[in-house]
Amino acid sequence: MSTRTPTAAVPAVPAAHAPSTAATVRRASWPAVVALGLGIFTLVTSEFLPASLLSPIAAELAITEGTAGQLVTATSLIGIVAGPLVVSSLPRLDRRWVMAGLTSLAIISNVLVAVAPTFGLMLASRLLLGLALSGFWAMSLAVTAQLVPADRLGRAMTIVNGGVSLATIAAVPAGAWFGEQFGWRAVFLGAAAAGVVTLAAQLATLPSVPPSGAPGFRALVQTARTPVVALGILAIVLIAGGHFMGFTYLRPAFESIDGLNPSLLALLLLVFGVASFVGNVVAGPLADRRLQVLVIAAPVAIGAATVVFALGGAHLGVAIVTVFVWGSGFGAVPTMVQTWMAKVAPDRLESAGGLVVSAFQIAITIGAAVGGLLVDSVGVQAAFIGGGIAAVLGACVLSSARRR
Structure with missing residues (x-):
């Protein structure tokens, strides 16, 4: 997997704005x-x-x-x-x-x-x-x-x-x-x-930090129109949207677990939070050394965990394991996609960062909305399975975009 971006894909910027000035x-x-x-x-x-x-x-x-x-x-x-x-x-x-x-x-x-x-x-x-x-x-x-x-x-x-x-x-x-x-x-x-x-x-x-990349709204539009960046944004929407399709409806899903009480519900939420922190910690070294592995592993962890939870999460032991895997996978996603964007758009980091944030917010909105439709029309299991499929598709898009 090449780490270089074709010069035609991302327009060159004046040296005064390049990251090397810092x-x-x-x-x-x-x-x-x-x-x-x-x-x-x-x-x-x-x-x-x-x-x-x-x-x-x-x-x-x-x-x-x-x-x-x-x-x-x-x-x-x-x-x-x-x-x-x-x-x-x-x-x-x-x-x-x-x-x-x-x-x-x-x-x-x-x-x-x-x-x-x-x-x-x-x-x-x-x-x-x-x-x-x-x-x-x-x-x-x-x-x-x-x-x-x-x-x-x-x-x-x-x-x-x-x-x-x-x-x-x-x-x-x-x-x-x-x-x-x-x-x-x-x-x-x-x-x-x-x-x-x-x-x-x-x-x-914080020292004085000069702007990074070409300034203004035009640079933002140019970055968004770059094919590899556009595919990256689509992948983020799929991965994060898939996550929120299920995560938004954790409470009704948890209520199907045999013997669940408020204390166990709090425990499962804590397991997810701790796993998210662990996933973020692990993501840093992997993003620096094995980004191509992380791009696949994190979304697939989300997808596999949500599907297994939907099919077998009525048992507390299965729920704990899948929630931990799920939380670990999603905890790695922000660092993964930001590092990925830095590789494919190194001279458009500020514009890329803004687009990543927008993609996450869009994913939250779409994921919760689509998940709600599935919950009401089919059932909570459908929201989890649909979210898992979306996350895996996002991994495929992100991996193929980087190769391009």
């Missing part, structure tokens, strides 16, 4: 990579907090819990356009200040949510968080690529994406506990305080 930045920047991971952790934690606080929020604002749940939906929907928007609208600004500005925007969002007297203001404040989160994640690939040598990019993205895994495990239970102790508004103030600590870490460790 050679002086790459020398000793692991603390800055950790600061980026801390930023992702803080932002994703903030995104998930309402899920653990829906009841008290709904009670205080006199709305339904379903309405309160739109505080989570809003951040995902704006993410479809926010990542590319941030990349294309700030073509020449030092990326150190872009990342710091996005973190500051998240701090403002959490403070506004904490003091908002109405649901409308809370919803608008969450849109700010969606902009901050998607923009930060979109920029993280290009910024990280300038902080470490090219042959350590996979490991560095593991650290950055580790923030997602840790937030997935910790955000909901921590939010619920602190909400019970201090009230839901205090939880968002605490998230804002965590954002201040994150901002300080970024300002202390």
